Amino acid sequence: MKIxxxxxxxxxxxLAGLLDIEGHDxxxxxxxxxxxxxxPAEFGGNALVGDGMDEDSLRKAGIExxxxxxxxxxxxxxxxxxxxxxxxxxxxxxxxCRIYDPLRRELFNSLGIEAFSPTTIFAQMLKEKxxxxxxxxx
Amino acid sequence: xxxxxIGGGKVGYFLxxxxxxxxxxxxxxxxxxxxxxxISNELxxxxxxxxxxxxxxxxxxxxxxxxxxxxxTGEDEDNLVACQVAKHKxxxxxxxxxxxxxKNEAIFKELGIDVTVSSTNIIMESIQEEVxxxxxxHLLDIRDKGLEIVxxxxxxxxxxxxxxxxELSLPxxxxxxxxxxxxxxxxxxxxxxxxxxxxxxxxITTPESEEALRTALRGS
Numbered sequence: 001m002k003i004x005x006x007x008x009x010x011x012x013x014x015l016a017g018l019l020d021i022e023g024h025d026x027x028x029x030x031x032x033x034x035x036x037x038x039x040p041a042e043f044g045g046n047a048l049v050g051d052g053m054d055e056d057s058l059r060k061a062g063i064e065x066x067x068x069x070x071x072x073x074x075x076x077x078x079x080x081x082x083x084x085x086x087x088x089x090x091x092x093x094x095x096x097c098r099i100y101d102p103l104r105r106e107l108f109n110s111l112g113i114e115a116f117s118p119t120t121i122f123a124q125m126l127k128e129k130x131x132x133x134x135x136x137x138x
Numbered sequence: 139x140x141x142x143x144i145g146g147g148k149v150g151y152f153l154x155x156x157x158x159x160x161x162x163x164x165x166x167x168x169x170x171x172x173x174x175x176x177i178s179n180e181l182x183x184x185x186x187x188x189x190x191x192x193x194x195x196x197x198x199x200x201x202x203x204x205x206x207x208x209x210x211t212g213e214d215e216d217n218l219v220a221c222q223v224a225k226h227k228x229x230x231x232x233x234x235x236x237x238x239x240x241k242n243e244a245i246f247k248e249l250g251i252d253v254t255v256s257s258t259n260i261i262m263e264s265i266q267e268e269v270x271x272x273x274x275x276h277l278l279d280i281r282d283k284g285l286e287i288v289x290x291x292x293x294x295x296x297x298x299x300x301x302x303x304x305e306l307s308l309p310x311x312x313x314x315x316x317x318x319x320x321x322x323x324x325x326x327x328x329x330x331x332x333x334x335x336x337x338x339x340x341x342i343t344t345p346e347s348e349e350a351l352r353t354a355l356r357g358s
């Protein structure tokens with residue numbers, strides 16, 4: 001699969017590494033070259049300095065003909081805009097997007113963006129952890 | 139009319155002031171506490187602090203009854219998302235987004251924003267008009283029809299000076315509709331009108347045939 005990732009933070013870099021090991025064609029875009037330090041040393045994909053909301057940068061990152069696009073910057077709105085450009089303009093078949101704000105996630109989900117809120121998921125996970133006994137205590 | 143303005147920077151503040159003067163009901167949503175305080179001091183209680191992309195802030199702002207929603211922050215993505223939230227969550231009939239990067243104009247249209255205003259383009263066009271050597275100036279874009287009204291000045295050394303308009307190979311999509319001579323009154327050109335040096339020609343054309351029109355009129 002050809003995959004474009006927008007945002008090389010901790011999650012973006014880790015995901016890029018995992019997909020690269022499995023043999024996918026991974027292209028990761030970040031506005032700061034310094035962010036690419038987070039990529040694993042053996043990363044074999046492409047790392048590109050550019051703005052994931054800019055059509056030309058996305059073209060350079062190979063968005064035309066990509067099978068999937070994942071928006072993982074720190075800004076919810078940047079992710080939403082990048083995801084919509086990938087989906088509506090470049091017709092990327094699979095577009096995933098991180099939206100921290102749960103209400104905004106709900107709205108954009110209803111607009112056809114496959115969005116995930118780490119806030120909701122992580123809070124739920126912690127709650128479930130608290131409600132079960134720790135492994136050692138059993 | 140109830141109008142919500144997102145962003146209380148220079149654009150948002152002066153826009154709110156102008157709209158208030160016209161007698162509209164205005165609410166400015168601004169992130170920074172200092173700007174919120176400034177606007178409240180200047181314009182009265184027409185400013186709330188908050189994130190204009192957040193559903194909860196917009197609910198409190200009474201976005202459901204707003205007839206117009208204008209996002210003028212300095213960040214294009216924030217303006218896009220604020221307008222989309224207003225449109226899809228609150229069914230605001232008319233959304234207007236300020237665009238800083240001119241490239242985003244087409245994208246915003248594609249993504250359902252009713253009106254886009256590119257402040258960068260407007261400033262660039264105004265400056266272009268003031269540059270005397272610039273041969274073609276955009277006066278108006280009629281975007282939904284894919285047409286534009288442009289102005290061209292005929293330099294003294296143009297090969298077309300002294301020729302009749304029927305002799306020029308104008309692109310089919312272009313029409314000349316006014317000639318303002320260096321001296322004398324403006325006139326509507328006909329096929330037999332003779333091009334003269336220093337003529338200002340107002341024409342309607344398409345972005346694609348703009349270059350062909352320029353070549354046809356200047357003969358180079």
